[in-house]
Amino acid sequence: MTRTMEPLARKIFKGVLAAELVGVFGAYVLFKKMNSSQDFRQTMSKTFPFILEVYYKSMEQSGMYGVREKDQEKWLDSKN
Numbered sequence: 001m002t003r004t005m006e007p008l009a010r011k012i013f014k015g016v017l018a019a020e021l022v023g024v025f026g027a028y029v030l031f032k033k034m035n036s037s038q039d040f041r042q043t044m045s046k047t048f049p050f051i052l053e054v055y056y057k058s059m060e061q062s063g064m065y066g067v068r069e070k071d072q073e074k075w076l077d078s079k080n
Contacts, residue, residue, distance in 0.1 A: 031055065041071055 033040050034055050044052045056068045 031058075038071060038074060042075055045071075045075075 030051070034044060034052070041052060041055070044055075059065075059067050
């Protein structure tokens with residue numbers, strides 16, 4: 001019984017590992033895009049505001065303050 005479960009366990013492990021790698025890569029690409037484009041952050045604020053909030057908090061945790069304020073200032077200026 002143990003011998004027949006081993007290949008299944010390996011397949012499950014490989015699947016979980018692949019899913020983790022895809023998730024980490026996706027998070028990196030999303031962060032990179034949000035970090036380089038203020039317009040993309042504006043799009044994110046309209047569609048996924050909770051993800052943008054995580055971005056702002058991570059930037060503040062790393063010691064980079066003022067990103068949120070600059071974004072809001074630009075977005076208010078563009079409305080007027």
